Amino acid sequence: xxxxxxxxxxxxxxxxxxxxxxxxxxxxxxxxxxxxxxxxxxxxxxxxxxxxxxxxxxxxxxxxxxxxxxxxxxxxxxxxxxxxxxxxxxxxxxxxxxxxxxxxxxxxxxxxxxxxxxxxxxxxxxxxxxxxxxxxxxxxxxxxxxxxxxxxxxxxxxxxxxxxxxxxxxxxxxxxxxxxxxxxxxxxxxxxxxxxxxxxxxxxxxxxxxxxxxxxxxxxxxxxxxxxxxxxxxxxxxxxxxxxxxxxxxxxxxxxxxxxxxxxxxxxxxxxxxxxxxxxxxxxxxxxxxxxxxxxxxxxxxxxxxxxxxxxxxxxxxxxxxxxxxxxxxxxxxxxxxxxxxxxxxxxxxxxxxxx
Amino acid sequence: xxxxxxxxxxxxxxxxxxxxxxxxxxxxxxxxxxxxxxxxxxxxxxxxxxxxxxxxxxxxxxxxxxxxxxxxxxxxxxxxxxxxxxxxxxxxxxxxxxxxxxxxxxxxxxxxxxxxxxxxxxxxxxxxxxxxxxxxxxxxxxxxxxxxxxxxxxxxxxxxxxxxxxxxxxxxxxxxxxxxxxxxxxxxxxxxxxxxxxxxxxxxxxxxxxxxxxxxxxxxxxxxxxxxxxxxxxxxxxxxxxxxxxxxxxxxxxxxxxxxxxxxxxxxxxxxxxxxxxxxxxxxxxxxxxxxxxxxxxxxxxxxxxxxxxxxxxxxxxxxxxxxxxxxxxxxxxxxxxxxxxxxxxxxxxxxxxxx
Numbered sequence: 001x002x003x004x005x006x007x008x009x010x011x012x013x014x015x016x017x018x019x020x021x022x023x024x025x026x027x028x029x030x031x032x033x034x035x036x037x038x039x040x041x042x043x044x045x046x047x048x049x050x051x052x053x054x055x056x057x058x059x060x061x062x063x064x065x066x067x068x069x070x071x072x073x074x075x076x077x078x079x080x081x082x083x084x085x086x087x088x089x090x091x092x093x094x095x096x097x098x099x100x101x102x103x104x105x106x107x108x109x110x111x112x113x114x115x116x117x118x119x120x121x122x123x124x125x126x127x128x129x130x131x132x133x134x135x136x137x138x139x140x141x142x143x144x145x146x147x148x149x150x151x152x153x154x155x156x157x158x159x160x161x162x163x164x165x166x167x168x169x170x171x172x173x174x175x176x177x178x179x180x181x182x183x184x185x186x187x188x189x190x191x192x193x194x195x196x197x198x199x200x201x202x203x204x205x206x207x208x209x210x211x212x213x214x215x216x217x218x219x220x221x222x223x224x225x226x227x228x229x230x231x232x233x234x235x236x237x238x239x240x241x242x243x244x245x246x247x248x249x250x251x252x253x254x255x256x257x258x259x260x261x262x263x264x265x266x267x268x269x270x271x272x273x274x275x276x277x278x279x280x281x282x283x284x285x286x287x288x289x290x291x292x293x294x295x296x297x298x299x300x301x302x303x304x305x306x307x308x309x310x311x312x313x314x315x316x317x318x319x320x321x322x323x324x325x326x327x328x329x330x331x332x333x334x335x336x337x338x339x340x341x342x343x344x345x346x347x348x349x350x351x352x353x354x355x356x
Numbered sequence: 357x358x359x360x361x362x363x364x365x366x367x368x369x370x371x372x373x374x375x376x377x378x379x380x381x382x383x384x385x386x387x388x389x390x391x392x393x394x395x396x397x398x399x400x401x402x403x404x405x406x407x408x409x410x411x412x413x414x415x416x417x418x419x420x421x422x423x424x425x426x427x428x429x430x431x432x433x434x435x436x437x438x439x440x441x442x443x444x445x446x447x448x449x450x451x452x453x454x455x456x457x458x459x460x461x462x463x464x465x466x467x468x469x470x471x472x473x474x475x476x477x478x479x480x481x482x483x484x485x486x487x488x489x490x491x492x493x494x495x496x497x498x499x500x501x502x503x504x505x506x507x508x509x510x511x512x513x514x515x516x517x518x519x520x521x522x523x524x525x526x527x528x529x530x531x532x533x534x535x536x537x538x539x540x541x542x543x544x545x546x547x548x549x550x551x552x553x554x555x556x557x558x559x560x561x562x563x564x565x566x567x568x569x570x571x572x573x574x575x576x577x578x579x580x581x582x583x584x585x586x587x588x589x590x591x592x593x594x595x596x597x598x599x600x601x602x603x604x605x606x607x608x609x610x611x612x613x614x615x616x617x618x619x620x621x622x623x624x625x626x627x628x629x630x631x632x633x634x635x636x637x638x639x640x641x642x643x644x645x646x647x648x649x650x651x652x653x654x655x656x657x658x659x660x661x662x663x664x665x666x667x668x669x670x671x672x673x674x675x676x677x678x679x680x681x682x683x684x685x686x687x688x689x690x691x692x693x694x695x696x697x698x699x700x701x702x703x704x705x706x707x708x709x710x711x712x
Contacts, residue, residue, distance in 0.1 A: 025504025055409040066422035066554025103561035148381025152561045161414050188580045190541030192559045198422025199555020203548045205459035205508045224544045225581035
């Protein structure tokens with residue numbers, strides 16, 4: 001089914017930023033997509049309009065009770081000039097999974113996908129060139145009832161904005177240093193840890209600030225009850241290569257089912273590697289370090305793709321991984337995925353959707 | 357120190373709602389207070405302006421990462437015509453406690469208090485009469501950087517809005533029915549459960565929807581790890597009267613340190629009652645029900661003041677409290693506090709601040 005959205009062109013286009021100095025998520029393109037939801041009409045009035053401030057009632061529920069969900073995906077320009085998006089259907093599917101948990105009405109997946117595709121097509125000149133660059137796509141839904149009682153909103157906005165970005169971490173593909181968090185908790189089973197809702201990120205800021213002050217780029221989250229099992233690193237899924245086997249925490253409801261997580265697992269299995277999803281404790285990682293079998297550790301996520309971890313600090317105990325250097329597996333995964341995204345290797349999994 | 361705020365009057369004042377049909381949090385007064393924060397100037401430009409939509413960049417961090425905190429307090433008109441606010445300094449203090457956890461810069465407490473007082477004074481004609489009515493005051497802080505990386509914002513807005521309200525629950529002082537939640541989790545130690553941040557409320561919506569579908573007004577939250585100990589009821593603190601002793605869950609970091617909680621504890625202790633803050637399990641409550649010593653249960657909070665609980669459903673087991681009727685203690689607490697708020701009994705604790 002083809003959706004037709006109204007289009008209001010931006011007659012005052014902005015100057016595009018220097019593609020060598022993009023950073024992450026600080027520049028926005030000339031247009032955005034908006035659709036509204038109410039009980040009577042469901043999702044309606046999809047429109048591409050000039051990027052501009054929203055008029056929001058100060059009582060809008062999202063500002064008080066944080067009823068909001070989002071997604072993050074990326075568009076690339078391939079070497080032969082096509083515009084492609086990496087596995088967008090996965091992100092749209094997950095948007096609705098988050099929505100169910102957060103009491104937000106589902107959005108037709110084809111409607112949301114078309115919104116993303118048509119907006120990217122409108123602003124495709126904003127897709128930056130350069131190896132680590134891409135156009136970051138941020139779909140999100142916010143609760144807009146001007147109401148202060150605690151209940152799900154009856155009205156929402158679905159918005160898509162686009163940001164030309166460089167590497168998420170200044171380190172790029174170079175290893176980051178991580179602090180193992182044993183005081184603050186991100187999520188537990190029964191909570192909202194598996195969703196992309198703002199509250200998960202708000203809850204993580206304090207630990208991130210304190211780890212940064214100690215000289216670390218991010219924190220490694222442990223489970224919220226026993227502070228024993230590994231959950232995520234920053235807002236990325238995490239993988240360990242121990243004695244040839246690749247281990248990643250299983251999805252128990254407290255961590256995100258990452259699209260990049262799924263992609264790297266598929267790749268590694270097809271490369272004949274042993275990949276295991278299971279609970280893994282920080283003690284096990286420390287023991288592997290001590291006996292010399294901890295070979296690699298890396299985070300995965302849309303923003304950073306693959307982010308190797310060179311060092312962990314666990315209650316003052318240092319764990320140096322692969323001498324603080326990017327491991328072969330991290331490199332191979334990064335190269336494979338980023339080359340696929342640029343059309344330099346075959347898209348044998350049909351992960352790319354071409355924007356036309 | 358007296359703060360001077362600029363004042364822009366609303367030249368198109370709204371019609372005031374029928375004070376018999378206020379509901380909760382759906383009408384807003386003619387003015388609001390706004391101040392801005394940036395790294396260079398700190399909190400600045402405090403101003404009272406007409407209530408109007410905010411212009412917000414769609415990339416504003418609060419819309420994506422829910423970095424936000426709020427408070428809720430109430431102003432009343434006493435029978436002799438004074439305007440009073442109940443313990444406002446406690447709420448402002450707690451706003452900063454929430455802020456520290458959420459990475460939000462502290463606001464000078466006198467500045468925030470003056471903002472509340474001067475705004476209430478500006479719109480004092482909106483304070484509704486009627487026994488269950490009051491002017492609900494909602495101070496909140498939102499992160500405003502237009503930025504998609506995950507880190508604390510560098511800019512914020514502190515806003516105060518006012519809403520003339522009636523009873524929070526349609527039941528008023530009549531007992532509500534509560535579903536004991538054993539699937540979903542609100543918060544754990546190490547998380548943000550003790551703060552008034554939007555994410556706590558967003559995380560609670562699904563359980564609230566499902567309990568409502570089953571015929572219950574709210575849920576009773578259990579601890580997030582063992583699902584054993586009682587935390588809060590809805591967004592209220594909770595008290596049990598068992599065999600003459602009043603028990604309320606101790607503050608372990610996962611529940612809010614309620615101002616009404618503190619007030620009723622003070623009152624009951626001064627009435628010579630035995631009041632204990634400690635962990636209390638749902639099993640203990642069930643046993644007390646079975647052996648006939650569960651005398652009363654009630655929630656406390658600014659919005660509902662005292663909300664008696666008439667019935668619990670714990671995994672299908674019904675717990676009827678005081679034959680589903682409002683207990684003497686609940687009544688006495690409700691009467692004492694609401695009469696104090698209206699100047700009908702002496703403010704012997706100096707809990708009222710007069711707005712002049």
